Amino acid sequence: MKITKVELFVLKSSGLYNNPEGAEEASGPTYMGLVKVSTDAGICGYSDVETCASVAKAAIEAPKWSSEPGMECFDGLASLLIGENPLEVERLWYRMYRGSIYYGRRGVAIQAISAIDIALWDIAGKFYGQPIHILLGAKWRDRVRAYASTLFRSTPEAMREAVHKYKDEGFTAIKFGWGVFGKDRELDVRLVEAARAALGDKNDLLVDTGWFVERTAKEAIQVVRSLEPYRPFFIEELLHPEDYDGYRKVADSVDTLIACGEQEATEWGFQQLIHRGGVDIVQPDLTRCGGFTVGRKIAQMAELSNILVIPHSWSSDLLTAASLHFNAFLRRAVFIEFNTSQGPLSRELVKNSLRIEDGFVRVPEGPGLGVEVDEDVIERYRIA
Ligand code: MG
Numbered sequence: 001m002k003i004t005k006v007e008l009f010v011l012k013s014s015g016l017y018n019n020p021e022g023a024e025e026a027s028g029p030t031y032m033g034l035v036k037v038s039t040d041a042g043i044c045g046y047s048d049v050e051t052c053a054s055v056a057k058a059a060i061e062a063p064k065w066s067s068e069p070g071m072e073c074f075d076g077l078a079s080l081l082i083g084e085n086p087l088e089v090e091r092l093w094y095r096m097y098r099g100s101i102y103y104g105r106r107g108v109a110i111q112a113i114s115a116i117d118i119a120l121w122d123i124a125g126k127f128y129g130q131p132i133h134i135l136l137g138a139k140w141r142d143r144v145r146a147y148a149s150t151l152f153r154s155t156p157e158a159m160r161e162a163v164h165k166y167k168d169e170g171f172t173a174i175k176f177g178w179g180v181f182g183k184d185r186e187l188d189v190r191l192v193e194a195a196r197a198a199l200g201d202k203n204d205l206l207v208d209t210g211w212f213v214e215r216t217a218k219e220a221i222q223v224v225r226s227l228e229p230y231r232p233f234f235i236e237e238l239l240h241p242e243d244y245d246g247y248r249k250v251a252d253s254v255d256t257l258i259a260c261g262e263q264e265a266t267e268w269g270f271q272q273l274i275h276r277g278g279v280d281i282v283q284p285d286l287t288r289c290g291g292f293t294v295g296r297k298i299a300q301m302a303e304l305s306n307i308l309v310i311p312h313s314w315s316s317d318l319l320t321a322a323s324l325h326f327n328a329f330l331r332r333a334v335f336i337e338f339n340t341s342q343g344p345l346s347r348e349l350v351k352n353s354l355r356i357e358d359g360f361v362r363v364p365e366g367p368g369l370g371v372e373v374d375e376d377v378i379e380r381y382r383i384a
Helices: 053-061 077-081 089-099 108-128 132-136 156-168 185-199 217-230 244-253 266-276 291-305 317-329 375-381
Strands: 003-012 031-039 044-049 143-151 173-177 204-208 234-236 257-260 336-339 360-362
Touching: 003 053, 003 077, 003 108, 003 375, 031 053, 031 108, 044 108, 044 317, 053 077, 053 108, 077 089, 077 108, 089 108, 089 291, 108 132, 108 291, 132 291, 132 317, 143 156, 143 317, 156 173, 156 185, 173 185, 185 204, 185 217, 217 234, 217 244, 244 257, 244 266, 266 291, 291 317, 317 336, 317 360
Parallel strands: 143 173, 143 336, 173 204, 204 234, 234 257
Antiparallel strands: 003 031, 031 044, 143 360
């Protein structure tokens, strides 16, 4: 089997991203990159990627730079893959990373590589007739507890209403993120207090403070201490993603679990976050960290350091499916992040959208990612 084509479709949902303060729900991705890798065996693999999709498309379609084997370093990602065996995921990952190294390593390049890597694992699963978690080597569980991933509301009343809405949908854990959070310390505490009161003692409350609000490590420690009475399961992204020393200070100073990693990429980046940052929970996003090939290395590093892995997974049901396979493979899994946005690119990309049952989501059973991409939806939203 050989790779014949690597494509990225730029999809656009509607207007530009717009989330006024107090919005009920994030509007979902405005633009999305949808990667499709085709083979001469008729098997195709897919992945979405949350990035600047038009730049990722350019990185994939850029021409070949070198004709000398081993000298690839400014090369378009597709040119590095055409004619290769898609089952060699590890070698092809490094071939893409090495072959784009002078313009890549992080950002769009690693995000495009991530999506291609997921698509290659999808192909491998379809080729072997096995779901990806079996190829990774473990099915520790057939369902994963979900947390509703939503935005902070702007008043305690609205927080309570939101909690009741998600509880009615079956969620037993809810994460409120950024939005109004961080602008008024006293209001922040009242919002979290209201959420905890409405959730009751048995359900879990998670907080994403968002690093867009600049904080020093000591200010972050004060934020954590002010929320500790409401027992958040974790507090996410208190600091700029590159402030590893700040994360170390915070994690060493408080009892609450400190989470970070949705912006982090590659095994080298996660090595820094784990060993220098000292966080309690890493949150790799499979479409940003380097795909399954890097994800399984992160899982091993986290296991050796005895910290948790709770993948970031927001964009679409396609990424949620990928993250469910990753969660099935983790020896200890805690949550699948479940995006509650009703944006069309979040909800319509796969034919049977994923559902919550008693607060859990089932791990897909079919070959590869185990979900079917709706090609009609690609055509409907495609702009490039
Ligand atoms: Mg976040």
